Amino acid sequence: MPAVQNLLVLYTGGTIGMQMSADGLAPASGFEARLRAQQAEQPQQVPAWTFRELLPLIDSANMSQSNWLAMVAAIRQGVEQGCDGVLVLHGTDTLAYSAAALSFLLLGLPVPVVLTGSMLPAGADNSDAWPNLFGALQALHDGVPAGVHLYFNGALMHGARVSKLRSDAFDAFQVMPRLRQGEHLAELPASIDYRQPREAVNLLSLPLVPGLRAEHLRALLGSGVQGLLLECYGSGTGPSDNAELLEVLRQAHAQGVVLAAISQCPQGHVDFGVYAAGSQLASTGLVSGGGMTREAALGKLFALIGAGLAQKEVEQLFVLDLCGERSE
Structure with missing residues (x-):
């Protein structure tokens, strides 16, 4: 140094x-x-x-x-x-x-x-x-x-x-303390290094709360959102018994919206497989932010989507540890 x-x-x-x-x-x-x-x-x-x-x-x-x-x-x-x-x-x-x-x-x-x-x-x-x-x-x-x-x-x-x-x-x-996700940082593709031009992104974070309705999500996603960060309960759960809400998420994902998830808990970590409610939510196309902070997850989505990457590539890179954001 x-x-x-x-x-x-x-x-x-x-x-x-x-x-x-x-x-x-x-x-x-x-x-x-x-x-x-x-x-x-x-x-x-x-x-x-x-x-x-x-x-x-x-x-x-x-x-x-x-x-x-x-x-x-x-x-x-x-x-x-x-x-x-x-x-x-x-x-x-x-x-x-x-x-x-x-x-x-x-x-x-x-x-x-x-x-x-x-x-x-x-x-x-x-x-x-x-x-x-x-x-x-x-x-x-x-x-x-x-x-x-x-x-x-x-x-x-x-x-x-x-x-x-x-x-x-x-x-x-x-x-914020985070659970370790991997031992090595991912190799950075040239498409996301500091010389890559970026554009503004229609991006939003939404905490899940009791009473969230499908029409709330539908109105939000209808504003042209390109990336939605859901702040889930606990280890990545949400209202799995609301079929209409889950369908809104599925349709948004099918239309190219990047859907990501973090935990609302300051020391939380998303693991969709722990509860059936988490598995149901993940089935809509959500990708896990692991233990990332809200700030890190939003910044990461902005950098990836703003680089003009396709939805699939954004999702692949989002789950990788690019600079230590997912590790202790």
Whole structure:
């Protein structure tokens, strides 16, 4: 793990650089000057860095697929121009979603990408902004493996296995424990590496709840959804006695919609064969996300479907461990 020598700092907005406006805290330009001034007061050794604002700066609650693609383009350009590491400054609300999406959109990238942000703005009393930012810089200086990571509250975490579990504490993010699915990462086809163009995808996650009706699913799928992630009960069960609902899923799958499943349980794992209810659900064409987080499963579906792959190929790749998202 060589130390990063030439770093790109990509500022997307978020709480870390927000300043007060008439409507409350809002993303603000000028963060580079604040960062350089703060660096002069820090004892850490950090890589040489260049700074880029990814405009428009956003509150991460407004994060979209187009923002992810813009990040990928900026990161790819930075690497092509000689950067050997990237630090992304990002809001915390969707930080885990972006870390997961970038984990799959940047498969094969030969340099490390670290995302960080803060619960309180830089400059606020007792803020975690500078500790998080300079902690990430220190980690990159010391050496971080290629791939996408999240640095927060003193910990470097796997980008595709992290979730935000708290809204009001500095240790908001945790790596979710997962059952081991395989010993080796899958060999990556060229069709999904970081140079592959992507397009926006009509994609949605839906938690199963008691009372879910076939007409609910029918209306949702009628909106042109290309991929549907079902958040199932327990080990992958659902309303197996609702023949109409199951038929809606079968018809959607027959029409090319990718159907995937994860567990609603934070430490859950999909194994359709445990219960008959799970087997019935799987018979509609669902593929298992194993123990993936919601963030990882959505990011993976976006990267695969957005690459223009056929339904069958998406399903084949979805069940493979591409970057450690399915393993402990």
